[in-house]
Amino acid sequence: MKQLFIMVGLLMSLFFSGCEQPKETLSIIPVPLKAEIQGGAFVVNEQTRLWVEAPDADKQILQEFLAASPLKLAVASEAPEANAVVLKQVAELPGVQSPEGYVLTATSKGVEVRAKTGAGLFYGVQTLLQMAHEANKVAFGTITDEPRFEYRGMMLDVSRHFFGLDFVKKQIDAMAYYKLNRLHLHLTDAAGWRIEIKKYPRLTNFAAWRTHDNWKDWWNGERKYVNEGDENAHGGYFTQDQCREIVEYAQKHYITVIPEIEMPSHSEEVTTAYPELSCTHIPYKQADFCVGNEKTFEFLENVLLEVMEIFPSEYIHVGGDEASKQSWKTCPLCQARMKKEGLKDVDELQSYLIERMEKFLNKHGRNLLGWDEILEGGLAPNATVMSWRGTEGGLKAIEGGHRAIMSPGEFCYFDSYQDAPHTQPEAIGGYLPLSKVYSYNPIPESFTPEQAKLMYGVQANLWAEYIPTKEHMEYMIYPRILALAEIAWSADANKNYEDFYGRALKAVEELCAKGYNTFDLKNEVGNRPGADKPVEHLAVGKKVVYADSAKYYPGYTAGGDDALVNGIRGGWTYGDKLWQGFIDKKGLDLTIDLEQVTEIRSVNADFMQICGPGVFMPAQVIVSVSEDGETFTELAKIDHEVVKDDEVTFKTFGWEGEPTKARYVRYQAKYGPKGLNGFLFVDEIVIK
Numbered sequence: 001m002k003q004l005f006i007m008v009g010l011l012m013s014l015f016f017s018g019c020e021q022p023k024e025t026l027s028i029i030p031v032p033l034k035a036e037i038q039g040g041a042f043v044v045n046e047q048t049r050l051w052v053e054a055p056d057a058d059k060q061i062l063q064e065f066l067a068a069s070p071l072k073l074a075v076a077s078e079a080p081e082a083n084a085v086v087l088k089q090v091a092e093l094p095g096v097q098s099p100e101g102y103v104l105t106a107t108s109k110g111v112e113v114r115a116k117t118g119a120g121l122f123y124g125v126q127t128l129l130q131m132a133h134e135a136n137k138v139a140f141g142t143i144t145d146e147p148r149f150e151y152r153g154m155m156l157d158v159s160r161h162f163f164g165l166d167f168v169k170k171q172i173d174a175m176a177y178y179k180l181n182r183l184h185l186h187l188t189d190a191a192g193w194r195i196e197i198k199k200y201p202r203l204t205n206f207a208a209w210r211t212h213d214n215w216k217d218w219w220n221g222e223r224k225y226v227n228e229g230d231e232n233a234h235g236g237y238f239t240q241d242q243c244r245e246i247v248e249y250a251q252k253h254y255i256t257v258i259p260e261i262e263m264p265s266h267s268e269e270v271t272t273a274y275p276e277l278s279c280t281h282i283p284y285k286q287a288d289f290c291v292g293n294e295k296t297f298e299f300l301e302n303v304l305l306e307v308m309e310i311f312p313s314e315y316i317h318v319g320g321d322e323a324s325k326q327s328w329k330t331c332p333l334c335q336a337r338m339k340k341e342g343l344k345d346v347d348e349l350q351s352y353l354i355e356r357m358e359k360f361l362n363k364h365g366r367n368l369l370g371w372d373e374i375l376e377g378g379l380a381p382n383a384t385v386m387s388w389r390g391t392e393g394g395l396k397a398i399e400g401g402h403r404a405i406m407s408p409g410e411f412c413y414f415d416s417y418q419d420a421p422h423t424q425p426e427a428i429g430g431y432l433p434l435s436k437v438y439s440y441n442p443i444p445e446s447f448t449p450e451q452a453k454l455m456y457g458v459q460a461n462l463w464a465e466y467i468p469t470k471e472h473m474e475y476m477i478y479p480r481i482l483a484l485a486e487i488a489w490s491a492d493a494n495k496n497y498e499d500f501y502g503r504a505l506k507a508v509e510e511l512c513a514k515g516y517n518t519f520d521l522k523n524e525v526g527n528r529p530g531a532d533k534p535v536e537h538l539a540v541g542k543k544v545v546y547a548d549s550a551k552y553y554p555g556y557t558a559g560g561d562d563a564l565v566n567g568i569r570g571g572w573t574y575g576d577k578l579w580q581g582f583i584d585k586k587g588l589d590l591t592i593d594l595e596q597v598t599e600i601r602s603v604n605a606d607f608m609q610i611c612g613p614g615v616f617m618p619a620q621v622i623v624s625v626s627e628d629g630e631t632f633t634e635l636a637k638i639d640h641e642v643v644k645d646d647e648v649t650f651k652t653f654g655w656e657g658e659p660t661k662a663r664y665v666r667y668q669a670k671y672g673p674k675g676l677n678g679f680l681f682v683d684e685i686v687i688k
């Protein structure tokens, strides 16, 4: 009997020895290039010591960072034999091309990270921290890792709503953890100037302050600035010392801070504080600087001199987006400049400014970065383009031999809704769930290896018009920035959304525990029903004839004449190219031919409304039917009062009734009255 127990015990121990050391599953974001993991794990404990072999500056950063990390690693007095975390800068690292790459090896003796630079060691450390997050366990094995892109960025708009130093530092912490390395600060815009410039005190004692805390209230009101210290003054700015503190803090996280100083537009706060810098010299009149006036260049160069003193980054971002250029057409100084310089239009006048600023920056050892509008009128010779209006700008820049950074609105604008709009706080519009961010690949298949080299990287932009609090900012950033981090760092072949989603769920828990206010990913509602899976109905695949001048708008075809009978519904945004848009005189007026007389019970179509960009519900819908295509009988005429609101809404208009025979079904939708009559957007005419 006793022998039997021993046998069972042996068998059990054999069985459990496999379970005792299960193959660890890694949950690292961004997913590493290569991970060879064995059973078992090294456990960091209180006796584990740190040993760093790297140049002094990096050594100090890494030691301080790890001492303050959850592992609380103390430095060993001499090279430890075992129970150690060793970071070694090496001259050669087989299998790793990028200077930011690393190799992490975990054995029973401890963890060793090797890299060619301090940044590489730092990224190895982030992987170590993510691995050790659960019970200080680091799975035995080797991770060989390096980034896909050199530039891995996030932009924070601190103009529309100002968030101070601590907020920025907290985001730097998270950026570093997920291996992002560029923080772009949108420091100036109409809503407030946010950086102290000693030579121009009105920028911060006036242009940084406004009458309303909330951007929307201010924007929809009189858009007035006030003096610092006034009773109703809202806003703020970073002092130069605070900017230096951000730069230094970022450097300790191997992150470069790129300041953006907007020109020639988005500058109402400047042209109101210093009206002589606009074409009319009238405050509150123009967003654009006067490009004909030398004073503008004197101002911009003086500002940039102070900015360059503070920010050591290679790039200075000069904005360049959305200039109206209107006042330049009649301004005598701008016209004189155009004549003198032989500039044929105002686009070339903008290019003149950008090229001059580029020369100035280059003279000071810096490079110019700007939004893709800097391509219009000719791109400055050394400029890098940040592509936001789609990807075309970036691709064009690359074709011309320039570097590009991709931040297309469709994939990288984190001010869009991240879930069904009715479940979310008000946003600027759009619909950009985690999965959509993740689906972005900045390198098109058509690219040659030379072109791919000029693709410098990718960036998420968080514009803050509709984001009045720090908590709300974080809510919009997390977890979507994790998807961006994986696009930016991980090899395309290693990407897999299901796998990423599981890791993102864990990361959200971790971020919450660290005090970040994240979107509740596990309770995500998802896209609008029907947008991902076709719906069946009688009109699918049938011919549609649009009445004259009731044709859809070329920018919103949803795929063309068959879009409203293809069984595919639109999602939460007309930006998904699944909604057909109408703006022509007649509204929507089309007839569907069911090919034979058919018994029908309902005809319905959904419309969406989002008033900000001018998308409204119809004021009237008429459904009529015919057997011969000549004589139509009206089945329903629905009058609808269009009401302006702040939401994204969806509404079905149509007819339902006793079964009726029809071959031709005519659907008409008419615009609301003036002020309530922008675009009509419809996704499908569903006939049952």
Ligand code: ACM
Binding pocket: 321, 322, 371, 388
């Ligand atoms: C931008 O979104 N205007 C760059």
